[in-house]
Amino acid sequence: MARVREVGTLWIGGRLSWMEQLCLKSFVDAGQKITLFSYEDIPNVPDGVIRRDGREILDTDNFLKYEKKDSFALFADLFRLHMIRACPGMIWVDTDVYCHRPMDYDSDYVMGFELPGEQRVNNAVLGLPADSAILADMLEFMSDPFAIPPFLKPALRADYAAAAKAGTPVHVSQQPWGVWGPMMITHFVHNHDLASKVQPLEAFYPITFPERTRFLRRAERVNARLTTATTALHLWASNKRELGLRFGGIPAKGSWLAEALARHGLRPEAAPITGRGRHVFDAALVDSMDLPEVARFADLGGNAQSLALAAVAKWDCDVTLIDLNHKGAWPGKRSEWVAPYLAVLADNGIDERRVTIVSRPEDLRPQDLIANLNGFGDVNKVKHLQPILERCIHADSRMVLDIRKGSGSYPFLNDFGTLCTLSSRDDGGVEITRALFTPKPPAELVTDPGWAEIARDLAGTDGFYTDNGSHSFLYIPRGRTLVVTFDNLDIAMNKREERRPWGFGFIEKQGWSMLGVMAGGWTWYRDPWVSAEFDRLAETGFFAQFERVVFYGASMGGYAACAFSAAHPGADVVALSPQSTLDRTLVPWETRYHTAWDRDYSGKYGDAAEASKSARRVSILFDPYEPLDAGHVARFTGDNVAKLRAPLLGHRLGSSLHQMGILNPIILGALDGTLTESAFYQRLRARRDFARYQRELFKRAVAGGHDKLARQLGEWVLERGDNRYIRVEMQRL
Numbered sequence: 001m002a003r004v005r006e007v008g009t010l011w012i013g014g015r016l017s018w019m020e021q022l023c024l025k026s027f028v029d030a031g032q033k034i035t036l037f038s039y040e041d042i043p044n045v046p047d048g049v050i051r052r053d054g055r056e057i058l059d060t061d062n063f064l065k066y067e068k069k070d071s072f073a074l075f076a077d078l079f080r081l082h083m084i085r086a087c088p089g090m091i092w093v094d095t096d097v098y099c100h101r102p103m104d105y106d107s108d109y110v111m112g113f114e115l116p117g118e119q120r121v122n123n124a125v126l127g128l129p130a131d132s133a134i135l136a137d138m139l140e141f142m143s144d145p146f147a148i149p150p151f152l153k154p155a156l157r158a159d160y161a162a163a164a165k166a167g168t169p170v171h172v173s174q175q176p177w178g179v180w181g182p183m184m185i186t187h188f189v190h191n192h193d194l195a196s197k198v199q200p201l202e203a204f205y206p207i208t209f210p211e212r213t214r215f216l217r218r219a220e221r222v223n224a225r226l227t228t229a230t231t232a233l234h235l236w237a238s239n240k241r242e243l244g245l246r247f248g249g250i251p252a253k254g255s256w257l258a259e260a261l262a263r264h265g266l267r268p269e270a271a272p273i274t275g276r277g278r279h280v281f282d283a284a285l286v287d288s289m290d291l292p293e294v295a296r297f298a299d300l301g302g303n304a305q306s307l308a309l310a311a312v313a314k315w316d317c318d319v320t321l322i323d324l325n326h327k328g329a330w331p332g333k334r335s336e337w338v339a340p341y342l343a344v345l346a347d348n349g350i351d352e353r354r355v356t357i358v359s360r361p362e363d364l365r366p367q368d369l370i371a372n373l374n375g376f377g378d379v380n381k382v383k384h385l386q387p388i389l390e391r392c393i394h395a396d397s398r399m400v401l402d403i404r405k406g407s408g409s410y411p412f413l414n415d416f417g418t419l420c421t422l423s424s425r426d427d428g429g430v431e432i433t434r435a436l437f438t439p440k441p442p443a444e445l446v447t448d449p450g451w452a453e454i455a456r457d458l459a460g461t462d463g464f465y466t467d468n469g470s471h472s473f474l475y476i477p478r479g480r481t482l483v484v485t486f487d488n489l490d491i492a493m494n495k496r497e498e499r500r501p502w503g504f505g506f507i508e509k510q511g512w513s514m515l516g517v518m519a520g521g522w523t524w525y526r527d528p529w530v531s532a533e534f535d536r537l538a539e540t541g542f543f544a545q546f547e548r549v550v551f552y553g554a555s556m557g558g559y560a561a562c563a564f565s566a567a568h569p570g571a572d573v574v575a576l577s578p579q580s581t582l583d584r585t586l587v588p589w590e591t592r593y594h595t596a597w598d599r600d601y602s603g604k605y606g607d608a609a610e611a612s613k614s615a616r617r618v619s620i621l622f623d624p625y626e627p628l629d630a631g632h633v634a635r636f637t638g639d640n641v642a643k644l645r646a647p648l649l650g651h652r653l654g655s656s657l658h659q660m661g662i663l664n665p666i667i668l669g670a671l672d673g674t675l676t677e678s679a680f681y682q683r684l685r686a687r688r689d690f691a692r693y694q695r696e697l698f699k700r701a702v703a704g705g706h707d708k709l710a711r712q713l714g715e716w717v718l719e720r721g722d723n724r725y726i727r728v729e730m731q732r733l
Contacts, residue, residue, distance in 0.1 A: 005103050005110075005127070006033040007091045010054060010079050012063060012072045015287075016044050017249075018261065018268040019096060019240060024049050025264045026099040029705065035090070037083070039063075043591045044271055057083050064145070064173055074173060077180035080126060081139055088130035096237040097124055097204070098260065103231045108132075109197035111189070112204040114182065114234075118195065121186045124234045125204045134192045141188075142180055145172045149179055151187035202227045205234050212236035215256050216243065222256040240273045248282035248306025249273035253347060262729065265703020269309035269348070282307045282373065285400050286314045288422055288436060292522040292593040293555060294368040295652075298322055298358075300388060301380075302337035304371035305344050307400075311369060312350055316652040319345065320367060322392075323359045328376075328384025330359055349695040349725035353659060364391035372401035377409035378432060389416050396521060399437040405430055413437060451489055451518070458500075467518075468529040474501065474516040480547040481512040483671060484564070484571075486525065486557035489518040503552070506664065510672070513546065517560065524582060525560045526599035526606075534567040534605070543568035550574060550671050551615075554654050556593075562608035562618060562636070569614035574670040576621045576653045580609040580635040589631055609635040616640060619670050621680075623649050625696075644680050648696035649687065660686045695725045707733055 007027060011020065021044065027034035028048035035050040036042070037057060045051065057079060064074040080092040091103060091110050103110065110127030114120055128135045141147060146169035148160045160170045172179060189195060206225040207214050214221045215235055222233075235257075243249055243257075250268045251257035261268055272284040285307055294315035299308055300322045308319055323338055325331050338357060345355055358364055370392060376385045378401070393399070393416070400422070403409040413419055417439040424433045455465040455474045463475045472489070487502045501516035508514075519525055543549050549571040553561035558578025565573045580586075582593055583601040605611055609632075612618045618641045624630050625647055633643055649656040657663035662683045669675030687693040694717050701710035714730040717723050 003104055003106050004032060005089065005091050005105065006035065007093045007103065008035040008037060008083050008087060009093050009095050009097075010037045010076055010083075011042060011095055012039060012075070014040070014042070016042060016095075016271060017240065017273045018266055018271040019235065019237070019273065021046055021271055022257075022261055022264060022266055023093075023095055023098050023235065025266065026260075027093075029264055029703075030099045030102050032099060032102040034093075037079070041588070043589065054079070057086050073177075074180060077123070077184075078142055080123065081135060081142070084126065084128050085130050085135060085139070091125065091127040092123070093232065094124040094234070094237070096235045098233040098235055100226065100230050100233055107197065109194065110199070111185070111197070112199040113201050114205045115208055116201060118198070118200075119186070120182060121189050121198055122182045122205060122234070123185045125232055126185070134188050134194060137192075138184060138188050141184070146170065147172075149175070149184065149187075151183055152176070152179075200229060202229045204230075204232045206230055207233065207236075209236060212239050213242060215239055216247070216251060217256070218254055219256040219259045244273050244282075244284075248304075249284060250306045250309060259732065262699075262702060262732070265699045267313055269306065270313040272306070272310050282310075284310070285422070286310045288400070289369060289398050290595050291368060291396065291398060292595050296320060296365070296367045296369075298367040298370045298392060299341070300324060300370060300372045301326075301375040302335070302341050303373040303375060305341060307371050307373070308345065309348055316650045316655070317368070318354045318356065319350065320356045320358055320365070322364070322388070323357060324384065324388075326380045328381070330361065334359065346724040347728055349692070351659070351691045361387050361391070364388070366394040366397070367392045368397055370397065370399040372399055374402055376401070377407055377413075378402040378404045382407055382409040382412050385412075393417075393439050395439065397439055401435060401437060403433045403435050405433070416440065466533065468527070470520040470523065471525065471527050471530050472518045473533055474514075474518070476514045476516075478508070478513045479511045481510075481672075482515060482543070482546040482549045483507050483512050484515045484517065484549065484551045484561070486517050486553035486560040487519070488522070488556070489520050502557070503667075506667070510668070512671075517564075519556075522556065522593070522595050524556055524579075524593075524596045524599060525564070526596070526601065531603060531605050534564050538567045543571070548572070548673070552667075552671065553578070555579070555651070558620075559608050562612040563605045564611070565615045565618075566604055566611035570616045572673060573612055573615045573618040574621075574667070575618070577623070577626070577629050577651050578608065578620060578632060580632040581607045583607070587631065587635075590628060592628060609637070612636065613638040613640065617642060619644060619675065621646055621653055621666075623647060623651065623653060626651050642677065644677065646684060646687075648693050649690075650692070656690070656692060660690050662686050689720070691723050691725075694723050698726050698729065702729070702733070
């Protein structure tokens with residue numbers, strides 16, 4: 001019986017890109033155990049991968065690097081040999097090695113030739129007997145980082161010998177690439193007469209390094225090279241640079257990489273290739289934004305498709321395409337870039353109802369994140385940004401743009417905000433800077449001064465309005481039920497034409513009283529003044545005058561609804577995708593919302609999972625397949641908690657429910673206390689006709705290897721209407 005082996009690998013450097021995720025998941029999905037060693041937490045490791053501390057193998061903080069390439073490959077070369085010695089029988093694989101089929105080699109010698117001619121051996125896949133002479137010899141050679149490799153060219157060895165004699169020996173980090181890798185492995189394999197133990201080219205390297213870009217092209221160009229001897233594929237990490245420079249970090253439709261991602265149910269825009277040094281690829285720009293949430297992403301000019309996909313993946317936002325031509329004029333008909341852009345969005349499963357095309361200045365609306373790549377300030381005159389800055393920028397907006405030296409962009413934009421350099425590149429001798437634009441904060445209070453006037457008018461003589469410059473409370477009396485809502489002032493003032501708190505008209509129609517709590521930014525309401533106001537209202541009997549009090553909010557507001565319900569024990573709570581806290585000691589796995597990590601989450605209103613235990617009922621609506629959201633919901637353990645699962649509808653659950661046409665009846669039932677679990681799930685059956693749900697369900701069937709089930713689902717969907725994503729993917733099955 002074949003011996004199925006365990007494989008091991010190492011990652012240093014924070015989050016994984018989709019390429020590492022793909023390779024790790026390929027082993028898991030093939031049923032081959034894979035262990036990932038690391039020296040720090042990695043937030044996005046695929047399920048099923050075994051995690052171990054790298055210090056079990058090498059207890060060190062000295063991570064050797066090839067200084068010229070800023071690469072940890074040198075340390076990985078050392079680590080892999082120590083891993084093989086410490087874990088007998090384990091096969092090393094680089095994190096860019098894909099599992100074509102499980103490795104079931106009986107011999108402990110597992111290695112392959114990487115080029116025709118059966119001479120050069122690569123170490124991306126490497127297995128050796130733990131007690132072998134070759135392993136001992138290589139470890140002894142690597143014990144001296146100043147050793148002169150016997151396999152280098154004579155002239156270079158002579159130079160190194162002269163340097164050593166002069167008292168300045170050449171450290172391994174300054175020696176040629178591969179000196180502890182393929183060069184060393186090849187030398188010792190032949191020195192120990194082990195060439196017969198080496199697997200043929202097609203085992204691991206059917207696509208050689210010179211041909212590596214085949215993975216970026218049509219899948220057939222790779223598949224034609226695979227044979228029955230192929231067990232793994234070295235995808236060559238250097239392809240990441242090509243992907244970033246040519247494709248924005250996301251593989252082209254129909255390429256081998258794109259099809260492999262689809263097979264394993266991975267979305268590349270959710271874990272973009274970031275680049276290094278001077279190159280930061282488009283899709284990775286989402287990680288440069290200090291925005292906890294983005295509801296609207298806009299592409300000005302159509303040059304940021306991969307960034308749009310990454311933004312949707314990270315924030316589940318809507319997309320606006322601003323069709324302003326290079327001369328700053330609004331074209332009479334759609335520009336040529338719009339149709340293919342829409343096709344890319346549709347091919348990646350983005351519902352057309354979430355895409356807005358703006359071709360008139362009066363249709364411009366505030367946006368949270370704007371991409372202006374290779375556009376105004378670079379190849380086009382920066383002055384044409386004027387209407388965008390006036391109509392699309394709000395206090396929490398960000399714009400990423402390219403600035404050509406000498407364009408006059410800096411003095412122009414400095415009047416509106418500040419610029420931070422993200423990266424730079426040379427374009428024919430002219431420096432191009434990729435920068436992040438942040439608007440200037442208003443000179444007045446953090447809260448919009450216009451809001452105070454609106455709020456006082458809404459409160460009338462019987463209500464009240466209070467604020468401290470960064471948060472405010474608006475009370476509107478109507479009936480014996482009070483709904484306490486939590487909202488972001490910037491959203492209310494800049495993204496809603498009526499300039500009202502969330503749910504204002506909805507609550508008004510029911511004849512309910514309303515207490516709207518506004519935050520002047522992404523504060524998570526962690527302001528002592530807010531807590532003091534809730535204490536004051538409770539102590540003065542404000543809440544006690546109502547027959548029923550309901551606290552409502554979504555995401556940040558959902559956290560607040562749960563947390564501040566403690567001001568009135570016995571209240572009801574309705575929360576969509578809430579956080580429980582952002583206290584890093586309690587939720588170290590929470591990787592979002594960096595802007596609020598340093599706030600104080602202590603006190604009776606700090607931990608929403610604990611504070612909400614005094615409520616009568618806490619109804620939490622969430623997507624259990626959003627791991628961070630599910631992690632927060634799991635912390636709500638009180639007997640009063642009803643967890644209403646809405647699978648595959650995302651973090652912005654309210655948006656999905658609204659698109660399905662069931663948000664209002666669900667929220668009404670939750671607020672008036674009539675929503676039962678059975679009624680909720682009955683309403684949720686509408687998701688069967690919802691494009692996002694269909695797409696996610698289809699992806700999971702494919703990723704799980706259930707092609708027959710995926711076909712049945714696809715046929716069912718397409719018989720009832722069109723779903724472009726599923727229609728395209730059905731052709732591949």
